C-alpha cells in the first residue's frame with residue numbers, strides 16, 4: 001500500500017521539478033542574451049559635413065579608435081540632433097554621421113555676391129543662393145541704378161526660383177570669387193548711378 005502511494009508522489013515531484021526546470025532553463029534558452037552591436041575595428045566609418053552652400057565634404061575609412069566599442073545609444077549621445085547631426089547605423093558593418101553647418105565650404109568662403117537690402121545695394125557672404133550672411137550695405141540706392149542692373153539685383157533676391165540660364169547670367173554679374181573682384185564691381189556701380 002505504501003509503495004502504491006509513493007509512486008504518484010514521486011511522479012508529481014518530478015513533474016513539478018520538470019516545470020520549474022523548463023521555466024528556469026527553457027526561459028533562458030528562449031531569450032538568449034544577444035549582445036547589442038558595437039562599433040568594431042572593422043566598422044566602415046563615413047563622416048560628412050554639409051555646408052550652407054550645399055557642398056559636402058566626405059571622409060570614409062576605419063572607425064576611429066575612440067568610437068570602437070561604443071553601443072548605438074552611446075553613439076547617438078555623441079552625435080545629437082540638436083547639433084545638426086544625422087546618424088546612420090548598421091553595426092557592426094558600417095556607420096555614417098553627417099553634420100549640417102551654417103559655414104561655407106573652403107572654396108566658397110571667400111565668395112561675395114551682391115543683393116538688395118532696404119532698397120540699397122548690399123554685399124553678402126558666399127555665392128548666390130548660398131544663404132550667406134549680410135556683410136555690408138552700400139550707399140547705392142537700387143532705384144538709381146540703370147534698369148538692367150536693377151532688374152538683375154531683384155532677380156537675385158529670388159535666385160533659387162530662376163531658370164538655370166538666368167542663374168548663370170546672375171552669377172556672372174553679381175557673384176565674385178574674392179573681395180578684389182567685388183571691389184571692382186562696386187566701383188563700377190558707383191559710376192553708373194543715375195541722378
Ligand SMILES: [Zn+2]
Nearest residue numbers: 053055105108
Ligand atoms: Zn561651396
